[in-house]
Amino acid sequence: MNAPISPSNAPDWTVSELSGALKRTLEDAFGYVRVRGEISGYRGPHSSGHAYFCLKDQSAKLDAVIWKGTFARLRVKPQEGLEVIAIGRITTFPGKSSYQIVVDSIEPAGIGALMALLEERKRKLAAEGLFAPERKRALPYLPTVIGVVTSPTGAVIRDILHRLEDRFPRRVLVWPVRVQGDTCAAEVAAAIRGFNALKKGGPIPRPDVLIVARGGGSVEDLWGFNDEAVVRAAAESEIPLVSAVGHETDWTLIDHAADVRAPTPTGAAEMVVPVRADLVAEVDDLGFRHREAMGRALDRLRSDLRSAARALPGREALLAPKRQRLDLATAKLKPALARNARSAETRIARLGQSLERRSPRARLAELKGKLAAVGERPGRAFFNFLVIRKDGLPQIIQQLRRAIRTRLDLRRQRFEGVSQRLAAGREAMLRQERERVLQQRRRLLSLGTSLASAARADMAKREARIGGLDQLLTSLSYRSVLARGFALVRDGDGKAIRSAAAMPPGQPIELEFMDGKARALAEGRASRRAAKDRPPTPKQGDLF
Known part of the structure; x- marks a missing residue:
């Protein structure tokens, strides 16, 4: 038999009433707490947007939950194995008869946790190629406008402005941001993107180079520049960007994404602009070397001109051989014409003698001799023949004279044609030599004009330089002080x-x-x- 149950005055609780009482007791006793532990069992946000994980140490484990709205506002996201300090309120979950912490914010627990988180983020961004050396761009040699992203009230902006004033004054646009705190990363990323959004030629000039600057500080103070949003904004910047965050020994993730990393803000100002005095000295040196080179070139050209003038033959030297050949041809022409005329006369004389021997008169004498030898026996017909031949003799002589005159006219025309061609060749040769002499004279005049212009320009420069030295002497003289x-x-x-x-x-x-x-x-x-x-x-x- 079962033993009888003794009566009790304890009230009866339902499961829900007991769970609610335990929840109120736990929340009233603890409220908001700071719990330090290692994140375990984290698999990322749930499909609902909430995140569930555990906080554990060597001997205990605590369930934790982050609601969807809170998770989106967290500056440090939970990661498996990361030691953190979770801030939230302790409550119970009646469905599992367990207690848990509802997390409102998370902070890394010490420098070691921060460095582990930093290394993990660095590996992730490096794997995306944001730190690749081939993405780096060269800074402009002399920017017209410099954009600075920093606090407007700190000593950093003053150091940058003073260094720019000492080296090479440039126009500076300052985008004021907080360089520390929860809003630092969002403001710096917005400033970098804002400068890149400016249009060229707009009312606000677009900078040629950007400087993101901040003074030194602890790892927590510089943490905003390790934010993923800042690193991505620096990597996406179309304007070359110089990172000058902290001192020379401080490194942040923006230093890896920037085109150039400066050890200090003052060093960034030295990187973006050259020294104006050095540029002026270099320009003066180049100008002096240019003037010296021009002077040497002019001296060389002047020497070459003198040498060319000495080697250039004169008019008499050019015309003397032609004139000599013409005189020689003229001297040979008259004897040749005379010899030709004598030769023609000789041939005409021989022809005349031949004609004389074969003339009708000689033939008639020859026939008369034969007739005298034969006697008076020729007939009437032969006598008539002689009469006819005697009557045609003047016509033969006239034809012979006309043939001689025609041949002489042909020879005379031939000699005149040769003489005309010789005269035309002489005129053409003289004309060519005259044109060549004129061209050489024009070239000499052009070179003389160029030389005179160069001499006047050099004299003007020297006068201007002497005038400047005179003004400088006057300004430095003690009499101007008096x-x-x-x-x-x-x-x-x-x-x-x-x-x-x-x-x-x-x-x-x-x-x-x-x-x-x-x-x-x-x-x-x-x-x-x-x-x-x-x-x-x-x-x-x-x-x-």
Whole structure:
């Protein structure tokens, strides 16, 4: 038999009532707590957007949950194995009869956790190629506008402006941001993207180079520049970006994504602009070398011109051989014509003799001799033949004369044609030589004009340089100081007195003013004013 149950005055609880009472008791006893532990069992946000994991140490484990709205606002996201400090409220979950912490924020637990988180983020971004060296771009040699992303009230912006003023003054646009705190990363990323969104030629000029700067600090102070949003904004920047965060030993993730990393903000200002004095000196040196090179080139051209002028033949030297050949041809022409005429006369004489031997008259004499030898036996017909031949003799002589005249005319025309061709060749040759001489003369005149222009330009430059040196001498002369109301004090030997201690009482002195000199006698040593009696130095105004 079962033992009877003894009566009790304890009230009966339902499961829900007991769970609710335990929940209220736990929440009232603890409320908000800070729990330090290692994240375990984290698999990323649930499909609902909430995140579930555990916090554990060597001997205990605590369930944790982060609601969807809180998870989106977290600056440090939970990661498996990361030691953190979770801030939230302790409550129970009646469905599993367990207690848990509802996390509102998470902080890395110490430098070791931060460095582990930093290394993990660095490996992730490096795997995406955001730190690749081939993405780096060269800085512009001399930017017109420089954009600076930093705090407007810190010493960093003043150091940058002072260094730019010393090296090469440029226009600076400052985008004010917080360089520490929860909003630092979002503001810096927005500033970088804002500068890149400016249009070229707009009312606000677009910078040619960007400087993201901050002074030194702890790892927690510089943590905003390790944010993923800042690193991605720096990597996406179309404008070359210089990272100048912290001191030389401080490294942040933006240093790896930037095009150039500067050890300090002052070093960043030195990187983006050259030294103006060095540029002026280099330009002056190049200008001097250019002038010297031009002078040497002109001297060389002048020497070459003189050599060419000496080697250039004169008009008489050019025309003498042609004239000599023409004179020789003229001298040979007359004897040749005479020989040709004599040869023609000889041939005509031989033809005349031949014709004379074969003339009708000689034939008639020959026939008469034969007739005399034969007697008076020729017939009437032969006598008529002789009469006919005798009557045709004048016509044969006229034809012979006409043939001789025709041949002489042909020879005369041939000689005249040769003479005309010789005269035309002589004129053409003289014309070519005359044109060549004119071309050489024009070239000499052009070179002379160029040389005169270069000499005048060089003389003008030298006069301008001498004028500048004269102005500089005038401005540095002590007489210009006298013109502003000062006086030069000399002793009796004419030496300048530089201090009151060098002028004993009773010593005669000479005062030189702008318009003349005056003599005086020293009465006593001037007393020095104490530093405390000096008027206060005006305080330097605020940069902003």
